[in-house]
Amino acid sequence: MTTNSGDRGGVKGGDARQTLTRQRRVVLRVIEESREHLTAGEIYEAARRELPRISHATVYNSLKFLKDGGFVREIGFGSGGASRFDRTGARHDHALCTRCGRLVDFELPETAELLRAAARRSRFRAESIHLTLTGVCPDCRAAERAAPG
Amino acid sequence: MTTNSGDRGGVKGGDARQTLTRQRRVVLRVIEESREHLTAGEIYEAARRELPRISHATVYNSLKFLKDGGFVREIGFGSGGASRFDRTGARHDHALCTRCGRLVDFELPETAELLRAAARRSRFRAESIHLTLTGVCPDCRAAERAAPG
């Protein structure tokens, strides 16, 4: 309504701007700087500290834009009703603990090979591959040994 | 309030029943018989055709029960705000089309090996592994060739 200040990081020239606007950059930075995997709601709150007038719609739109552009990834889990978002940066995978719900990053080297195999099987043109391990995290394993159930 | 008819498939003996009740079985069958990946809402509608008095809570509870028991898997995607559910049956993976959003099943043989590697890296005790390929599905590839972008 009043402030939508600052440049838009113009890149395009023409008129179909479609660029990394200020708000989108803030959303991206929030995601990149967080060590956790945030929900859209948490991203909204964090972005608001910098752009107090940013709206839900803009956060969701930015998230869509960033997802389509490959900057972030959306990961949906049973962990409560909300999607979480994750920087794409260096490719990596996730492990989800079935006891405590913790979501941890890890890297697996042999995924290039895997990508080709999966593309062949699915007949898709592959863009990326992502893998989720479910199991019991080290902490919960320790807890189990301490008090077996 | 009136009908909660039929047996509960008793298995347990004691009193901690925790079994495949009628409603849970219906929910499971809905998922198994569907060729698509349904949302909780869709499952609720389908289950209601058989158990008209089933409630949202029961569907969500059943889903949780079946998930914990390894009967179904919850898959969350950008495909709109709701999780989708999928029979676990034969292990398989998913491919998500970035153009049309279609979600397709496929199988990859080399996942046993992968499971071990992932468990090693993440230090989790592995229960299962799941892999999602994102890319362009055969139909969209064909459409692209017809009218390039």
Next chain:
DNA sequence: CTCCAATTTAGAATTATTCTAATTCCACTT
């Protein structure tokens, strides 16, 4: 400067999920 299309905003509307209290169910006792 004016126009234009993309973008953002505020907030309402819609959907999805969880919660609550009351009820029903059934394996087990008595």
Next chain:
DNA sequence: AAGTGGAATTAGAATAATTCTAAATTGGAG
């Protein structure tokens, strides 16, 4: 056959997540 106790279900309200709408703002192009 009636009683007990705890798991499960129900109806519907409450809460949370996501999408929508109309109006306003933006910045480059003309």
